[in-house]
Amino acid sequence: MARVISRDGTPIVYERFGSGPAVVLMGGGLDDGTENAPVAQELAGDFTAVNYARRGRAGSGDVQPYALEREIEDLAALIDEVGGPVQLFGASSGGALALEAAAAGLSIGRIAVFDVPYAVGDPAVQAWQAYVGHLRAALAEGRREEALRLFMRLAGASDQDIAAAEDSSMWPPLLELAHTLAYDAACLGDGPPPADRFATITRPTLVLTGAGIDPHMAGLQSDFFSQAADAIVACVTRTERRIVDVREHTVNAKTLAPVLTDFFRP
Structure with a gap:
């Protein structure tokens, strides 16, 4: 594991796989980077896949007080380290963080998000x-x-x-x-995607959801993630919407990696 120091002194640990254009992978709730590691390995044949532990997780530090801006600074430090512009893949609340980073103007090329749990309605x-x-x-x-x-x-x-x-x-x-x-709650804000802020995102954005609700999340509405994805598409200008053949909310590397490769390939 390598590490980079964020603006407020927080160490952020990451792993690098492969070579080529950089793709940074961002995990969601209760994930320390483990869930995205198989995706990084699958992407390594075409890209430098950079999988990191967000602050407060695994070996990354947790300087207080927390603010969403600090997480964006963590990513900015990582981009400076690996060389931007980078592509971003964010799963669940990590997708919300990826979109917030793009809206903040970081050196980002393309963005892909999966099952971002914004609240709609x-x-x-x-x-x-x-x-x-x-x-x-x-x-x-x-x-x-x-x-x-x-x-x-x-x-x-x-x-x-x-x-x-x-x-x-x-x-x-x-x-x-x-x-x-x-x-994660700070990344997701008041519930719905922030339309005015996300309207400033100009990078191509792939909005992914699975084909149904994870059985472990059966209490959610069957279209919960689809509604959230449609809300993202409604406010981000350059979007592509796709449904992938998975039901689990955790990232399925074998299914998602080929989709991401096609989207991120120069």
Whole structure:
């Protein structure tokens, strides 16, 4: 693992795969970079794939206070290190961060996002904003387990799924990342994509969703991610919308990598 120092002194760790034009991969909620690693390996035949751990995750630092602007500065430092312009791939809330970075004017070529969980419509927005309030309270009081439960409920997990997760070996590592749920919430803002800000994005943008809802998120509306994708397309000017043949919300490298290769190839 290599590292770069962000503007506020936070070390950000990353791995490089392959050679060629640079593609930076950005993970989503409760991910320390692990989920995108197989995608980076698949892209390595055509690109320099750079997979990093966002601040507060894995070996990356977590200088306080947090702000969305600090995460954008983290990416800017990484782009300076590998040489821009870079292509971006963001999964879930990492897709929201990728779009925010593009709107902030970073040295970016093309952008691809997958299953960005923006809230669209009054009920979804109200549920999102209630979640953010409860999440902040839980984390302020050090109740990390409750923060995880809140997130899983919002994401459509059943009580049985949550109980099974608590009894599994994955629960302690998730607790280590629970505080970063507030960082993902900051990336997603008030719920819907910020139309005025995203209207300034001029780079070609590929907006991807799967063919259906992940069974572990069965409590969500069947078109939840499609509505979010359509909302992105409505405010970002140069978009391409595609549906890929997956149902899982976690990134499927074998399915997504060829789509990304075609989109990012010069």
